[in-house]
Each structure stands twice: as C-alpha cells, then as structure tokens.
Amino acid sequence: MDSPAVPLFPPQASTIAAEVDALYFFLVAVTVFFSVLIAAGVVYFAIRFRRRSPHDRPAEIHGSLALELVWTFIPLGIVVVMFGWGARVFFHMNRPPDDAMSVSVVGKRWMWKLQHPTGQREINELHVPVGRPVKLTITSEDTIHSFFIPAFRIKKDAVPGRYNFAWFEATKTGTYHIFCAEYCGTEHATMIGRVVVMEPDDYQTWLGGGPPPETPVKVGERLFVELNCATCHRIDSLGRGPLLHGIFGKPVQLATGETVVADAAYMRESILNPAAKVAAGYQPVMPTYQGQVSEEMVISLIAYIQTLPAPVVPPAPGPAAPGAPATKGAP
Amino acid sequence: MSTEPAVLPKVHYLNAGYGWRSWLFTTDHKRIAILYLVSVTLMFFLGGAYAVLIRLNLVEPTGSLVTAETYNKLFTAHGVVMIFFFLIPSIPATLGNFLIPLMIGAKDLAFPRINLLSWYVFVVGALITLHALVNGGLDTGWTFYAPYSTVFSNTAVVTAGVGIFVTGFSSILTGLNFIVTIHKMRAPGLTWFRLPLFVWAHYATSVIQILGTPVIAVTVLLVAVERAFHFGFFDPARGGDPILFQHLFWFYSHPAVYIMILPSMGVISEVVAAFSRKRVFGYSFIAMSSLAIAGLGFLVWAHHMFVTGLAVYAAMVFSALSFSVAIPSAIKVFNWTATFYRGSVSWQTPMLYAFGFIGLFTIGGLTGLFLATLGIDVHVTDTYFVVAHFHYIMVGGAIMGYLGGLHYWWPKIAGRHYPEWWARVSAVVIFLGFNLTFFPQFILGYLGMPRRYHVYPEEFQVLNVMSSAGASILGIGYLIPMVYLAWSMRYGKVASANPWPATGLEWQTTSPPPTTNFEKTPVVDEEVYDYPKLLEKKEAVLV
Numbered sequence: 028m029d030s031p032a033v034p035l036f037p038p039q040a041s042t043i044a045a046e047v048d049a050l051y052f053f054l055v056a057v058t059v060f061f062s063v064l065i066a067a068g069v070v071y072f073a074i075r076f077r078r079r080s081p082h083d084r085p086a087e088i089h090g091s092l093a094l095e096l097v098w099t100f101i102p103l104g105i106v107v108v109m110f111g112w113g114a115r116v117f118f119h120m121n122r123p124p125d126d127a128m129s130v131s132v133v134g135k136r137w138m139w140k141l142q143h144p145t146g147q148r149e150i151n152e153l154h155v156p157v158g159r160p161v162k163l164t165i166t167s168e169d170t171i172h173s174f175f176i177p178a179f180r181i182k183k184d185a186v187p188g189r190y191n192f193a194w195f196e197a198t199k200t201g202t203y204h205i206f207c208a209e210y211c212g213t214e215h216a217t218m219i220g221r222v223v224v225m226e227p228d229d230y231q232t233w234l235g236g237g238p239p240p241e242t243p244v245k246v247g248e249r250l251f252v253e254l255n256c257a258t259c260h261r262i263d264s265l266g267r268g269p270l271l272h273g274i275f276g277k278p279v280q281l282a283t284g285e286t287v288v289a290d291a292a293y294m295r296e297s298i299l300n301p302a303a304k305v306a307a308g309y310q311p312v313m314p315t316y317q318g319q320v321s322e323e324m325v326i327s328l329i330a331y332i333q334t335l336p337a338p339v340v341p342p343a344p345g346p347a348a349p350g351a352p353a354t355k356g357a358p
Numbered sequence: 359m360s361t362e363p364a365v366l367p368k369v370h371y372l373n374a375g376y377g378w379r380s381w382l383f384t385t386d387h388k389r390i391a392i393l394y395l396v397s398v399t400l401m402f403f404l405g406g407a408y409a410v411l412i413r414l415n416l417v418e419p420t421g422s423l424v425t426a427e428t429y430n431k432l433f434t435a436h437g438v439v440m441i442f443f444f445l446i447p448s449i450p451a452t453l454g455n456f457l458i459p460l461m462i463g464a465k466d467l468a469f470p471r472i473n474l475l476s477w478y479v480f481v482v483g484a485l486i487t488l489h490a491l492v493n494g495g496l497d498t499g500w501t502f503y504a505p506y507s508t509v510f511s512n513t514a515v516v517t518a519g520v521g522i523f524v525t526g527f528s529s530i531l532t533g534l535n536f537i538v539t540i541h542k543m544r545a546p547g548l549t550w551f552r553l554p555l556f557v558w559a560h561y562a563t564s565v566i567q568i569l570g571t572p573v574i575a576v577t578v579l580l581v582a583v584e585r586a587f588h589f590g591f592f593d594p595a596r597g598g599d600p601i602l603f604q605h606l607f608w609f610y611s612h613p614a615v616y617i618m619i620l621p622s623m624g625v626i627s628e629v630v631a632a633f634s635r636k637r638v639f640g641y642s643f644i645a646m647s648s649l650a651i652a653g654l655g656f657l658v659w660a661h662h663m664f665v666t667g668l669a670v671y672a673a674m675v676f677s678a679l680s681f682s683v684a685i686p687s688a689i690k691v692f693n694w695t696a697t698f699y700r701g702s703v704s705w706q707t708p709m710l711y712a713f714g715f716i717g718l719f720t721i722g723g724l725t726g727l728f729l730a731t732l733g734i735d736v737h738v739t740d741t742y743f744v745v746a747h748f749h750y751i752m753v754g755g756a757i758m759g760y761l762g763g764l765h766y767w768w769p770k771i772a773g774r775h776y777p778e779w780w781a782r783v784s785a786v787v788i789f790l791g792f793n794l795t796f797f798p799q800f801i802l803g804y805l806g807m808p809r810r811y812h813v814y815p816e817e818f819q820v821l822n823v824m825s826s827a828g829a830s831i832l833g834i835g836y837l838i839p840m841v842y843l844a845w846s847m848r849y850g851k852v853a854s855a856n857p858w859p860a861t862g863l864e865w866q867t868t869s870p871p872p873t874t875n876f877e878k879t880p881v882v883d884e885e886v887y888d889y890p891k892l893l894e895k896k897e898a899v900l901v
Binding site: 047051065087107110113184204207210216 | 637
C-alpha cells in the first residue's frame with residue numbers, strides 16, 4: 028500500500044472517514060487537554076508541596092462543593108457533545124443512500140466472498156468505483172467475522188443467520204486493506220484482502236473483462252424455478268404459499284397476530300426455517316431449504332424476489348400479505 | 359513515637375503456628391490473604407510469560423516464533439489467566455482480605471471458614487483451567503464468543519469453562535463475606551462515613567461480584583451445554599442467536615472491569631492521603647462515586663457490541679450510559695489531585711505508584727470515551743486501540759494500584775520494610791516500560807491493526823517492535839519487586855506499628871498484627887483521615 032514506511036495515521040479514503048477523523052481529533056484534543064491538566068497538577072503539587080520536613084503541617088481541607096460541581100458538570104457538558112456528535116456520525120454510517128450500488132459480502136473461514144450487482148464474484152478483493160456509494164450486505168457462513176476497511180473507517184460484523192449492512196463512498200483511488208476484525212479461529216489473521224478504488228471508467232472496463240457473468244437477480248430467477256418455489260408461490264395467488272410479488276419491504280401479518288416487515292432477514296429466515304414466522308392464513312407446510320442452499324444462493328433469491336413487481340390488479344384482499352390467495356398454504 | 363529501632367512483636371500471625379497445616383487449615387484472614395498472594399503471584403507470572411511469548415512473536419510481521427494455532431492459544435491463555443486468576447482476585451483477595459477486618463477493627467471476616475473455602479475453590483478452579491490450557495489448550499479468546507466456542511473450536515472449551523465456573527464461586531464467596539463483614543462487624547463508633555475509602559471501594563466491588571458473577575457462570579454453562587449436547591442457545595444453525603451470547607457475556611464482563619479497577623482506586627485513596635498527610639479531598643464524593651460506578655457499570659455492556667448490528671437507537675442508549683460512567687471516574691481523579699494541594703507530599707514508593715496510577719488511569723479513562731463515542735468506536739473496536747485502552751486501565755490502573763498498595767501495607771503484612779531505593783527504581787522502570795509497551799498500540803489501533811492477529815502487514819512493524827521492547831522493560835520492572843519483597847521478609851528493616859505514619863485502625867496494632875488483630879476491640883471517636891490530629895499526637899514523626 029503506497030504509504031510511508033512507518034505510517035502514523037491511516038489513509039482517509041471515504042466520505043465517512045473525514046467525518047470520523049474530525050470527531051477523533053476533537054476527542055484527541057480533549058484527551059490531551061485533560062491529561063496535561065492532570066499531569067501538570069500532580070507534578071506541580073508534588074513538587075511545590077513536597078515534604079520538606081517531618082514536621083510539616085499540611086492545610087486542613089475537607090473539600091469544596093463548588094469544585095465538585097465544577098468538575099462534575101464541565102466533563103458532563105463535554106461528554107454530551109461527544110455523545111451527540113458520535114451519534115450523528117453513527118447515524119450517517121447506518122443510513123446508506125438510496126442509489127447505492129449493492130454488494131454482498133459473505134464471510135467464511137477464512138476468506139471473504141463478494142459479489143457485485145452485475146454478477147462479478149471476487150474473493151478477498153473488492154473493486155469499486157470512486158465517488159459512488161456502495162452498500163454492503165454482510166453475513167457469514169460459519170462463525171462471526173467482521174468486515175473492516177480502515178481507510179474507510181467502517182466495520183461491521185458478519186454474523187451467521189443475520190444480515191448486517193454497511194456503506195461507504197470512496198473518495199480516493201488506491202488500494203486499501205480489508206481485515207477480518209472479529210476473531211474467527213486459526214487463520215483469522217490471514218482473512219484479509221484489499222479494496223481497489225478505481226476511476227468509474229476503469230471500473231467499467233474491469234467489469235467488462237471476462238465473460239459476462241450471471242447477475243444475482245438472474246441466478247435468483249433460475250433458482251426460483253429449479254427449487255420449485257414457483258409451485259406454491261404462484262403468480263396467480265392460487266398456490267399454497269403467499270404471493271411474493273411486491274411484498275419486499277412491506278408489512279406481513281403472521282399467524283400469531285404479529286406483524287413483521289418482509290425484509291431480507293425475514294426472507295432468509297423463511298427460506299431456511301419456514302415454520303418460524305408463518306404468514307397469517309397459511310399452513311406451515313413449506314419444507315426447509317437449510318443445507319440445500321448456500322448463503323450466496325439465498326442472497327440471489329432475495330435479490331430476485333425484490334425485483335418482482337406487485338400485481339397490477341390485486342386479487343381479493345386476504346388476511347396475509349398483499350395478494351393473499353383464496354386457498355391456504357405455507358409462506 | 360520513639361526513635362528507638364522497632365522490634366517485632368513476640369507473637370504475631372506469621373509465627374503463631376508453624377507447618378503446612380497451620381497454613382492450609384487456617385481461618386485467619388491474614389494468612390488466607392497470604393495464600394492468595396502466593397497463588398495470584400504465580401498466576402501473574404504465568405500470564406506474564408504468555409504475554410512475553412505474544413510480544414516476541416509480534417516482533418516480526420510474519421509471526422515466525424509460533425504457529426497461528428499456538429498464538430491463538432497464547433493470547434487466550436494470557437487473557438484467561440490474567441483476568442480470572444489475577445486481576446479479579448488480586449486486590450480484594452489479598453489486600454482486601456488482609457485489611458478489611460483490620461480497618462474496621464474486627465477480629466476476622468464474618469465467615470472465616472467460608473473465606474478459606476473461597477481460596478480452595480479458587481485453587482480448584484485454577485487447576486481445572488490450567489489443566490485445560492495444557493491439555494488441548496483453549497483458542498477462543500477469553501471472551502468465548504459463540505458460535506466459535508460452541509461449534510468450531512477444537513480445543514478444551516468445556517474443561518476451561520468448568521474451571522472458570524468453579525472459580526466464579528470463590529469470587530462470590532469473597533464478595534459475600536466482605537459485605538456481611540462491613541455491615542455487621544465495624545468497631546464501635548466506626549460509622550459508614552468514617553470508613554476508609556478502601557473499604558467503600560471493596561463494598562462496591564463486592565456488590566458487583568455477587569450480582570455479576572452468577573451471570574458469567576450461567577453463560578459458560580450454556581456454552582458447555584451447547585458444545586457437549588448440541589443445544590441451540592447460540593448457534594444459528596440450531597436456531598440459536600450468537601448475539602445473545604455477547605449480551606450475557608458482557609453483562610458480567612463489563613462490570614468485571616470495575617471489579618478489577620475499583621479496589622485499586624480504594625488503594626490510591628489511602629496512599630494519596632497517607633503520603634500527603636492530609637484528608638482525602640471530597641471524601642464522600644469519592645465514596646459515592648464508587649457506588650455510582652458499580653451501579654452504572656451494569657448498564658453499559660452493549661458498548662462492546664456497536665458493530666454487531668445492534669439497533670441504532672439501542673446503540674445510542676448504551677453510548678449515553680457509557681459516557682455517564684466517565685463522570686464518577688473523573689470525580690475521583692480530580693479529588694485525588696486536589697488532595698496533594700497544600701499537603702506534605704512524600705515521594706516514597708507507594709506514592710510513586712499513586713502518581714503513576716493517576717496519570718495512566720487518566721489516559722485509560724479518556725481513551726474509553728473514544729469507545730463510547732459511536733462514530734469512533736466503529737473504526738477502533740476490535741483493534742489495538744481497545745487493547746491499549748484496557749491495558750492502561752488494567753495494567754496502568756489496576757496493577758499500579760496493586761503494587762502501590764502492596765508496598766504501602768508491606769510493613770504491616772511482613773513486619774519489615776522493603777528496600778526503598780530498589781522499590782523506587784522498579785516503580786519508575788514499570789512506568790516507563792508500560793508506556794513504551796502500550797502507547798504505540800493506540801496508534802496501531804487507529805491505523806487499523808486488528809487485535810488477535812498472529813501476523814500483520816509490514817507497515818505496522820516498527821510500532822510493534824517498540825511495543826515488544828517496552829514489554830521486556832516492563833517484565834524486568836515486575837521481576838525486581840518480586841525479588842526484593844521476598845528478600846525483605848527476612849532481611850528488611852523491622853517496621854514499627856505505624857511507620858509512615860498513617861491514620862486507620864490497621865496502623866494501631868502491631869506490625870505484623872497478632873492473630874486476633876487487636877488486643878482489645880478499638881473504639882473509634884474520630885473522623886476518617888484525621889491527619890492533623892495524628893500529626894499532633896506524634897511528637898516526633900519518623901522519616
């Protein structure tokens with residue numbers, strides 16, 4: 028990586044990085060100020076009031092309420108600022124722009140498997156264009172990992188059974204570290220890679236190299252047929268499972284009376300553990316696909332389901348998701 | 359006090375009985391404290407040996423000293439031994455055990471046999487854990503994160519978990535004993551607000567030990583059950599939730615940080631008063647801040663989990679609560695510093711450790727704010743920044759306090775003085791070695807070097823070499839007191855009953871104290887840290 032022999036500060040290569048660093052310098056300033064204040068106080072008092080004779084008679088002081096209040100409320104005021112500023116940056120980190128390009132990240136002992144929206148797959152490498160927001164959907168196939176790009180100041184755990192999200196917008200072309208930051212066993216320290224930030228044109232060229240790959244949506248569409256999903260989740264809403272068209276991101280009423288949002292996590296759970304949250308009006312008859320589909324296949328299926336448009340004329344409203352069928356079935 | 363050379367009392371707790379039975383079956387809190395002192399010292403040097411190997415391995419970016427598997431076992435062993443078998447028992451089980459009855463004018467703790475039991479439980483837990491570390495090893499990190507610990511690790515997780523489970527009971531028993539003792543056995547006239555701050559700090563610590571330790575016991579039990587019988591508590595493949603493990607684990611393990619640091623803060627309050635010959639500034643604020651830390655400490659655990667996918671608003675709540683713990687810690691530091699003002703400040707060894715503690719704890723505490731700040735924590739969590747931060751608190755804080763306290767009360771414990779010159783030299787060596795070891799790790803952390811890395815990119819090498827160099831200085835610094843304290847047990851200058859002199863009932867009995875601590879139960883009719891009165895009484899002050 029093109030940095031000095033002994034770097035003291037990481038490259039700042041994303042929009043968030045600048046925000047984090049500004050906040051960091053504020054905290055460094057506060058830390059230096061108070062450390063110097065305390066150290067100077069201790070050293071000055073220790074010298075000025077050092078014991079000169081065993082007969083010294085120190086002052087009789089019990090304390091001072093005024094001082095206690097001062098050194099309670101001044102630090103309190105400072106930490107309130109830190110809290111608010113830190114929360115604002117954190118909010119920004121957790122709110123990817125709507126137009127972000129979607130990349131999936133699957134951690135597996137001991138490698139990172141990444142896939143672009145256009146279908147290109149990479150291992151331990153991520154090519155991205157400069158100046159374009161990239162949203163990462165992060166999960167793990169085995170134990171917990173953590174996807175960390177220091178130059179972008181982002182990190183998010185890859186937790187098995189969950190989808191976590193992170194995003195960044197690279198501001199500088201170059202090559203930067205990807206680390207696994209959550210201890211994951213023997214080769215944890217070599218579960219590293221690099222992110223290559225390219226000019227948009229170069230990125231297009233990079234995408235164009237090699238045979239055109241199947242996009243996640245295409246893979247999902249193929250799997251949807253191969254795994255016979257369409258048998259029950261029928262477009263005419265007459266299947267034993269609810270219609271999946273247009274439900275992504277919409278609330279779904281469950282048989283228990285609760286409501287969940289049909290997000291990626293719910294879709295994943297419903298594929299791997301269908302009985303967990305059955306849509307109202309359907310029987311828990313769907314078989315599990317645990318062990319038959321990889322995390323990447325699940326991600327592709329969800330990518331495909333997201334693209335399914337809501338039916339133009341919704342059928343008679345049922346108790347379940349939009350487009351519930353007359354006959355009953357599993358989700 | 360006369361200027362004649364002090365003489366040892368004819369009979370004291372150390373020579374009250376001879377032979378191994380008089381030690382292994384003792385119910386004297388002072389002897390049990392010595393048993394603990396020997397045990398935790400052994401564990402400290404064992405944990406230190408692991409640290410030496412870790413730092414040696416990291417001198418080269420290729421980690422050429424040991425294999426990745428061995429390295430993972432080394433940092434796990436270092437963490438497990440240092441946290442569960444040194445830091446948690448260090449001050450409470452040695453100095454606390456020795457001093458609390460003396461400080462409150464009691465003959466012993468409330469339950470002397472339970473006190474001895476706690477030591478046996480500790481030894482059994484330690485042996486089980488050491489057995490696991492030797493046979494099969496443990497590579498989960500001291501944090502035992504699931505599902506790695508329950509599904510993927512091929513090491514002796516269950517045995518080690520059992521060892522830690524057992525050891526937890528020794529911590530609970532000690533805490534229980536302290537709480538009952540402090541409530542019920544104070545000498546006549548010793549009201550709550552006449553208690554030394556050391557006792558307040560141990561009271562707060564004991565509350566955490568009793569309330570927190572059962573949670574870690576349950577957590578390691580769940581890990582063992584999931585691993586052995588394939589229950590699905592934490593493993594998502596069996597319907598469990600790995601994040602649940604982290605909530606349970608940190609619910610104990612964050613308060614456990616305060617189990618380690620609060621007693622040290624208690625030591626510093628005593629030392630600062632004694633070597634300034636002055637009341638502690640803002641006594642009640644320091645006492646109450648210990649309780650505030652113990653209480654708030656239970657509400658901040660999820661700040662270890664800001665990048666796990668925790669809900670944004672939940673993260674904000676835990677961030678705010680984490681900041682709130684900073685305030686009582688800051689109050690303590692300011693009050694100690696103010697105590698020096700217009701005092702008669704002596705630079706004897708315990709005070710050097712107190713100076714060191716205040717400086718290093720300040721840096722450790724302030725860098726904790728970085729981790730409470732959501733926007734920064736995302737970048738620095740799980741990096742060397744965190745490693746540096748908690749070593750400033752645990753080593754710079756807790757161990758500096760432990761060594762300061764050991765020197766301060768050594769004349770009482772051993773009846774003899776340690777060699778002052780050597781002691782000062784080693785205090786300075788430890789301070790310098792410590793900073794050289796851990797300060798570069800803050801920089802490494804912000805650069806992005808993750809923790810628990812057996813190998814690392816080349817550009818991090820210079821800072822790692824600095825850290826390893828510092829560690830070798832630090833190691834020498836720790837060996838020196840080990841040698842001269844052992845030497846002084848036999849050859850040190852005999853100490854008087856109150857050599858510094860200092861207030862506190864422990865200084866009103868002989869050095870070393872008799873088995874029953876006091877010839878007759880003391881009656882307290884003065885406020886705490888009444889140094890003006892003490893100096894008034896001593897016509898000729900020593901030193």
